[in-house]
Structures are given as structure tokens and as C-alpha cells.
Amino acid sequence: MSAGTNTRLGVLLMVATTMIFALQDGLSLHLSSTYNVYMVVMVRYWFFAAFVMTVSAKQAGGLRNAARTKQPALQAFRGVLLAAEICVMVTGFTLLGMVESLAIFSAYTLIVAALSGPILGETVGWRRWLAIAVGFCGVLVILKPGFGVFSPYAIIPFFAAFMFALYSLLTRYVARLDSTATSFFWTGVMGCLLMSVIGAFHFENMSPSDWGLMLCLCCTGSVGHWLLIRCYEVAEASAVQPFTYLQLVFGASIGVLVFGEVVRPNVAIGALLVVAAGLFTLWRARVAKS
Incomplete structure (x- = not known):
């Protein structure tokens, strides 16, 4: 089977990717509950940038070719935006928990659909x-505004969803002129530069055991991104995109089993509405292109 048409392998890779990213979210929550969020994300980006540069150096043309872009301002903004989004989302984990944060964040596909026009x-x-x-009605069901239990922290994962949606749209936009390798390079390097500047002022000593968990966090990030790249190499994005919602399932499971969180009925119902609506928009987008 030729590259780009192995849908079964692509689905398996996407399922593995969502499992690893959910594990990464759990590690981020654990470490950021003890240490400063900016430091945790900074160390994570150091490892990620090293991974990106290693992968880029092995490509045809090496680092120079990977860094070559016709849209440096947009590429730089993308990298900074993703790093900022990760900081916001991890902060949401520490304040709201994984279950509700991921349920709200899953609305990013709807934001992508809404902004794809303009x-x-x-x-x-x-x-x-x-x-x-x-x-978005599903998001309101999750938030339950007006019922006396709305948490202002809920705006944090929603803002992260907006940031990630914008990042995703800009990634598709720059792909018109730049290669995937170039976008990957700028994502890692710019995020590393931003977090090194910010995180340096928030560095804290970590226990040896937590450094071990930090190493696991860095490894899961690199492995997850590598699997995602392979996934899009072997299968069409439209075929595997619906399976990204499994990250909500895996992440919620970690939140419940590891951190003792509770899935409230309104969160479960709202998440189902968001996921169903997101899957429908993905299906309609695929139909429109066919």
C-alpha cells in the first residue's frame, strides 16, 4: 500500500498518539501542581527543540533547509502561540482538573470550523x-452558567481551545508556501526561545524522582509528535482526525483513576454534544471536499 493511503495504520498511530498525549497531560498536571508551570513547560520545550533539530538535521538539506521560510513572521507567531497555549492549558489542569479542562478544550475543532471561513x-x-x-451549547452545559456552580477558571481551557484553533488554522495557512518540516522546525525552536526567556525567571529545584517524571514528560512529548508525523504521512488527515477525540476519553480516565476527579453528569452530557458536533463538522468538511 502506498504512502498516504494506509488508513488502518494511520488510525492505529492516531490512537497511540492520543494515549501518549493524555499521559503527557497527566504528567504535566502532576508536575505543575508542585512546580511552576513556566519551568515545567520550559524544560519540556528544551527536549522538544532538541528533538526537532535532530529530526530536521537528518532531512534533505539539513537545518538550513528546514529553517528556510517565506513567512518568517507567521511561522514565529505560530511557535510562540503554541507555547503560550500549552502554558494556559496546563494552568487550566491545575485549577480545574483534567476532566473538565479537556471537555471544554475539545471545542477547538468547532472554533476551527467557525474561523476557517474568515x-x-x-x-x-x-x-x-x-x-x-x-x-457550543454543549460547552454551556459543561459550564452550567447561572446555576451557582460556574467556575471562572473554566474560561482558561476555553481560551486555550481558541489559541490552539488559531494555531491549527495558521498551520494550514503557512502550509500553502512552506513544508511540514519547516513548520515543525519553527514550532519547536520559537517555543523553546519563548519559554527559555520566561521560564528562566521561575526555575525551581526538583527532587530526583520528579526529574525522572520530567524526563518521562519530555519523552512522551517527542514520541507523541513523532507518531503524529508518521500518522499524517501514512493516512489522510480527514480519515484520522475524528480519532483525536480519544484524547478526551484517555485524559478523563487518567483524571478519574489517578487524580480522583469526578465526571459530573453535565460534563459528560456536554462533552458528548461537543464531540458529536465536532465529528459532524469534520464529516461535512470531508463531504465538501469530495
Whole structure:
């Protein structure tokens, strides 16, 4: 089977990727509950940048070719935006927990669909707009505003979802002129530069056991990104994208089993609405391209 058409392998790789990213979220929550978020993300990016540069150096043309871009400002902004989004999301984990944070964050696909028109010039039909509306109703069910239990911390993962949606759209936008390798390089290097500047002011001593967990966090990040790259190499993005929602399932499981979180009924119902609406928008986008 030729590259780019092995859907079964692509699905398996995406499932493995979501499991590893969920584990990464759990490690981030554990470490950031004890140490400063900026330091945790900084060390994570040091490892990630080293991984990116190693991969780029082995490609044709080496680091110089990977760094060559026709859109340096946009590429730099993408890298900074993703690093900032990770800081925001990890902060959300520490304040709100994994279950509710991931449930709210899953709305990012709906934000992508809503903004794909003004940013990418894509046509969004009434069916997808209806699904987007249903999905955001699901977010409201999760938040339960007006019922006396709304937490202001809930805005944090929603803001992270908006940031990641914008990052995703800009990634698709720069792909019109730059290669995947170039975008990957700028993502790692710019994020590392930003977090090194910020995290240096928040460095804390860590226990040997926590340094071991930090190493696990760094490894899961690199392995997860490598699997994601392989996934998109062997299968079409539209075929594997629906399986990204499994990160919510795996992450919620870690939140419940490891951190003792509780899945409240409104969170479960709202998450189902968000996921169903997101899957429908992905399906409609695929139909529109066919």
C-alpha cells in the first residue's frame, strides 16, 4: 500500500498518539501542581527543540533547509502561540482538573470550523454552522452558567481551545508556501526561545524522582509528535482526525483513576454534544471536499 493511503495504520498511530498525549497531560498536571508551570513547560520545550533539530538535521538539506521560510513572521507567531497555549492549558489542569479542562478544550475543532471561513476563505455551510451552535451549547452545559456552580477558571481551557484553533488554522495557512518540516522546525525552536526567556525567571529545584517524571514528560512529548508525523504521512488527515477525540476519553480516565476527579453528569452530557458536533463538522468538511 502506498504512502498516504494506509488508513488502518494511520488510525492505529492516531490512537497511540492520543494515549501518549493524555499521559503527557497527566504528567504535566502532576508536575505543575508542585512546580511552576513556566519551568515545567520550559524544560519540556528544551527536549522538544532538541528533538526537532535532530529530526530536521537528518532531512534533505539539513537545518538550513528546514529553517528556510517565506513567512518568517507567521511561522514565529505560530511557535510562540503554541507555547503560550500549552502554558494556559496546563494552568487550566491545575485549577480545574483534567476532566473538565479537556471537555471544554475539545471545542477547538468547532472554533476551527467557525474561523476557517474568515482566515482560510473556506465555505462553511448552514449544516456546519448548526453543528457549531450545538457544540457550543454543549460547552454551556459543561459550564452550567447561572446555576451557582460556574467556575471562572473554566474560561482558561476555553481560551486555550481558541489559541490552539488559531494555531491549527495558521498551520494550514503557512502550509500553502512552506513544508511540514519547516513548520515543525519553527514550532519547536520559537517555543523553546519563548519559554527559555520566561521560564528562566521561575526555575525551581526538583527532587530526583520528579526529574525522572520530567524526563518521562519530555519523552512522551517527542514520541507523541513523532507518531503524529508518521500518522499524517501514512493516512489522510480527514480519515484520522475524528480519532483525536480519544484524547478526551484517555485524559478523563487518567483524571478519574489517578487524580480522583469526578465526571459530573453535565460534563459528560456536554462533552458528548461537543464531540458529536465536532465529528459532524469534520464529516461535512470531508463531504465538501469530495
